[in-house]
Amino acid sequence: MSETTSPTRLPTLEELVTLCKRRGFIFPSSEIYGGYAGFFDYGPLGAELKKNIKDAWWKAMVHERDDIVGLDSTIIMHPEIWKASGHVDGFNDPMVDCKESKKRYRADQLFFAPVRVDGRVIGYVSVEESGTMQAEAEEKAHELKRKLAVQGTLEPVVLRDYLEAKPEEYALIPSPATGKPGSLTPPRQFNLMFETRVGPLADASSKAYLRPETAQGIFANFKNVVDTGRVKIPFGIAQIGKAFRNEITPRNFIFRSREFEQMEIEYFIDPDEATWPRVYREWIDTCKAWLTRIGIPAHMVGEDVHPQEKLSHYSKGTTDLTFEFPFGRQELWGIACRGDFDLKQHQLHSGKSMEYFDEARKQKYIPHVVEPSLGVDRTVLAVLTAAYSEDEVPNDKGEPERRVFLKFHPTVAPYKAAVFPLLKNKPELVETALRLHRQLRRRWNVFFDASGAIGRRYRRQDEIGTPWCITIDFETVEKDGTVTIRDRDSTSQVRVALDAVEGWIDKRLQDGA
Numbered sequence: 001m002s003e004t005t006s007p008t009r010l011p012t013l014e015e016l017v018t019l020c021k022r023r024g025f026i027f028p029s030s031e032i033y034g035g036y037a038g039f040f041d042y043g044p045l046g047a048e049l050k051k052n053i054k055d056a057w058w059k060a061m062v063h064e065r066d067d068i069v070g071l072d073s074t075i076i077m078h079p080e081i082w083k084a085s086g087h088v089d090g091f092n093d094p095m096v097d098c099k100e101s102k103k104r105y106r107a108d109q110l111f112f113a114p115v116r117v118d119g120r121v122i123g124y125v126s127v128e129e130s131g132t133m134q135a136e137a138e139e140k141a142h143e144l145k146r147k148l149a150v151q152g153t154l155e156p157v158v159l160r161d162y163l164e165a166k167p168e169e170y171a172l173i174p175s176p177a178t179g180k181p182g183s184l185t186p187p188r189q190f191n192l193m194f195e196t197r198v199g200p201l202a203d204a205s206s207k208a209y210l211r212p213e214t215a216q217g218i219f220a221n222f223k224n225v226v227d228t229g230r231v232k233i234p235f236g237i238a239q240i241g242k243a244f245r246n247e248i249t250p251r252n253f254i255f256r257s258r259e260f261e262q263m264e265i266e267y268f269i270d271p272d273e274a275t276w277p278r279v280y281r282e283w284i285d286t287c288k289a290w291l292t293r294i295g296i297p298a299h300m301v302g303e304d305v306h307p308q309e310k311l312s313h314y315s316k317g318t319t320d321l322t323f324e325f326p327f328g329r330q331e332l333w334g335i336a337c338r339g340d341f342d343l344k345q346h347q348l349h350s351g352k353s354m355e356y357f358d359e360a361r362k363q364k365y366i367p368h369v370v371e372p373s374l375g376v377d378r379t380v381l382a383v384l385t386a387a388y389s390e391d392e393v394p395n396d397k398g399e400p401e402r403r404v405f406l407k408f409h410p411t412v413a414p415y416k417a418a419v420f421p422l423l424k425n426k427p428e429l430v431e432t433a434l435r436l437h438r439q440l441r442r443r444w445n446v447f448f449d450a451s452g453a454i455g456r457r458y459r460r461q462d463e464i465g466t467p468w469c470i471t472i473d474f475e476t477v478e479k480d481g482t483v484t485i486r487d488r489d490s491t492s493q494v495r496v497a498l499d500a501v502e503g504w505i506d507k508r509l510q511d512g513a
């Protein structure tokens with residue numbers, strides 16, 4: 001089984017959504033009430049997949065390193081934290097409404113262009129951001145020219161986002177929903193923080209927020225960890241947990257949702273100008289290497305370096321690791337150099353010193369920070385996309401049959417193995433299989449299945465990404481005590497002694513981990 005797998009072709013988002021629903025990975029939240037936009041539930045297999053991803057991250061980032069410790073802070077924190085961090089005033093996205101269709105857009109995801117024929121503007125087109133938006137806009141420009149029966153040469157369509165529109169253009173740009181100009185509002189800022197109340201009084205003093213990132217819980221505990229954790233700079237604090245954002249346009253399945261999970265590290269360093277560029281590069285490489293460890297092939301991952309002029313005032317550098325999602329290359333993991341901004345802000349707002357005494361340098365300073373921030377759900381989507389595979393394999397009658405399977409890396413696969421007795425009405429086969437199942441499940445999540453033709457049972461496990469199927473047959477109980485182990489990807493089988501199966505799986509999991 002290859003460690004780093006690559007899909008035969010990229011699945012469509014619809015194929016992934018359908019497979020996830022059919023096999024119990026991911027369901028729309030509150031489905032019996034018609035669903036709830038931007039919220040998703042993880043079913044039995046999705047919960048395992050997600051847990052395995054989080055465990056693999058924690059193992060690599062916390063347990064296998066001497067310089068990172070873990071944290072689990074609360075979702076609701078003192079509201080002053082979000083004033084200090086800048087979220088209350090500045091965590092906004094620009095929003096545009098279509099007054100006619102009542103559809104809502106994010107202005108930076110809404111693109112428009114004037115349609116020019118021989119230098120003359122004959123109207124405007126608009127599209128929502130997507131991998132195919134250029135082609136879509138060109139098609140709309142051709143259609144407009146045809147509709148208005150304008151003769152001449154259509155000039156190339158140059159798309160700009162709605163934030164770049166001049167006020168006099170607002171009335172001319174059509175809404176993507178209706179195709180008619182004049183119904184879009186100018187962009188206005190919308191704060192993404194979810195508000196809630198703490199305590200019995202419903203007044204201003206009880207207002208609180210659900211955290212929009214796990215990071216601030218780390219900054220707020222910086223002193224606690226330094227004072228109790230025997231840590232020395234450089235060191236990191238890692239946290240996995242829920243985050244909430246009232247996204248204007250949740251979309252692309254679990255890619256952008258309103259409730260999601262993050263895996264974040266704040267890596268504290270000294271303030272020397274020479275330090276952060278080195279640590280920043282190390283973190284980009286560490287993050288890329290970890291993605292390959294969980295089966296995301298390197299060629300599907302890119303680096304998007306934010307241009308200097310787009311960085312926030314305190315940021316020295318940000319690189320997004322992008323992934324080739326079914327809807328185009330998009331951010332998976334952000335690695336940001338945030339300087340001493342956050343700790344300084346908390347020092348200012350809380351009145352508590354965030355200074356650190358560096359024994360080696362005999363110096364006091366507010367540490368700087370490099371922040372690798374990864375979404376769990378986006379990682380689940382990336383893992384599913386990379387694993388989705390198709391081929392043809394012989395069915396029970398020996399005829400070629402199309403197979404859809406998930407080539408999960410064994411580390412993240414919901415089930416590590418499945419155990420089958422060849423026939424369910426032969427007690428000696430069933431008992432041996434059950435005994436093996438009992439033995440293996442003490443170590444891993446292992447499936448047991450006695451029903452149906454063996455080919456169908458293999459196919460079911462292929463579709464949920466189980467790397468190995470172990471079959472107890474008559475040779476096991478009557479002849480040499482060996483079982484067959486079938487490999488999901490190649491479908492080839494080997495015979496292994498019954499008492500060597502646990503070691504056989506263990507070795508492969510260790511090699512791949």
Ligand code: GAP
Pocket residue numbers: 212213214215245247254255256257258260262264331332333334371373374375376377378
């Ligand atoms: N502390 C920094 C921070 O939160 P971010 O770029 O806003 O930075 C970090 O988010 C990561 O969290 C993203 O790269 C993405 O993987 C994930 N993420 C952000 N918003 C998300 C959403 N609405 N749904 C799912 N994942 C999201």
